[in-house]
Amino acid sequence: SQQGEEDPQALSIQEGENATMNCSYKTSINNLQWYRQNSGRGLVHLILIRSNEREKHSGRLRVTLDTSKKSSSLLITASRAADTASYFCATARLKNDMRFGAGTRLTVKP
């Protein structure tokens, strides 16, 4: 069964604006990861946050994790048309398998 659920399902913004995507999950996790998928391609890893971390940055990406609420958010600042893609959260459990959500489809209009 899928573990993470992203919200919103689709997001459309103008270039230069910030994009925020949320992820909720149901069980205890070891870490939470965000991936990006361009249309018709495989997933590319963006950022990983451990269960004992609350916030992490990587370039224009900022991820937060609230284990008490079982939720995470991905913020992309100063978005570009090239950021148009689907974004997935994935939760890793102790068994080393991962569960992916259904994703947020982000469209950045030039």
Place this chain on the structure above:
Amino acid sequence: DGGITQSPKYLFRKEGQNVTLSCEQNLNHDAMYWYRQDPGQGLRLIYYSQIVNDFQKGDIAEGYSVSREKKESFPLTVTSAQKNPTAFYLCASRKVGASNQPQHFGDGTRLSIL
């Protein structure tokens, strides 16, 4: 360049036919995974393998089979028992032993029914 190669990119299956999707990695990763992705959906785990000659069922293993005879290779067979095989299939690998390692993905195989 190290990476994961999936082939073919597109595959067509006739009714009652088994087809095999190839996944090869040269990243020296121990763990490999197969996922199915339906339009507008997330990834669902079919099978995974942590070590050569061993694999476990994921959430939707029925109608699929795998083998792991070599560390580099993890082929997926879609059998005739899988009645709705049309989907995008993604293979991934991961380094085991070091904690908190991400998965690396191939570019997928799109399977359709003729």
